[in-house]
Amino acid sequence: MANRLFFAIPVPRSQQLPLLKLQTQLEGAGRAVLASNFHITLAFLGSVNASAQQQLLHRWQDLTLPRCQLQFDQLTLWPQAQVLALTGRHCPTPLYQLAGALQRDAAQHGLHQSSRGFRPHVTLFRGATAEPALPLPQPIQVDCREVQLMISEPTPAGVSYQPLKRWPCHD
Ligand code: ATP
């Protein structure tokens, strides 16, 4: 049995409201992502079988990330992926380093090979084809409070994410 996996930072519940407001302001831009699914992907792993999953968890048992914040200051359309996302120009160094290490680890162990570097973003809409109708009214902050290894499963109601493991960030 294999799982579709990715490492991510969830957007804390207490910080989801501004993103929901943005989705309302941008209504019609595409299929709105559910607030409970708001996240920042650090590394996409693709399909991982049971033994590779065990090895992955063993390699990353001591994963650590200090508490840090991301500032998003732009709305960006990626036309090929049909994604409309919140993006930021600045990324805390520890987060950038962790994402790079996770992506390299995946490639070295025969999992997904990322074609681009880490671009922190929160997807707000899928199936988006038009440039955002408005600029981002004000910057949006997202606190990194934990890293999650997520299982992604398609369901008739849309994609469902389940955490396989969580690593709380330290002070
Ligand atoms: P759906 O594919 O059903 O629209 P989704 O894209 O959220 O939903 P997944 O495709 O399982 O679900 O992706 C999980 C996370 O990994 C998302 O953040 C997605 O953007 C990212 N991801 C998926 N495929 C890739 C890829 N080939 N390269 C980089 N990141 C990816």
Ligand code: MG
């Ligand atoms: Mg996808």
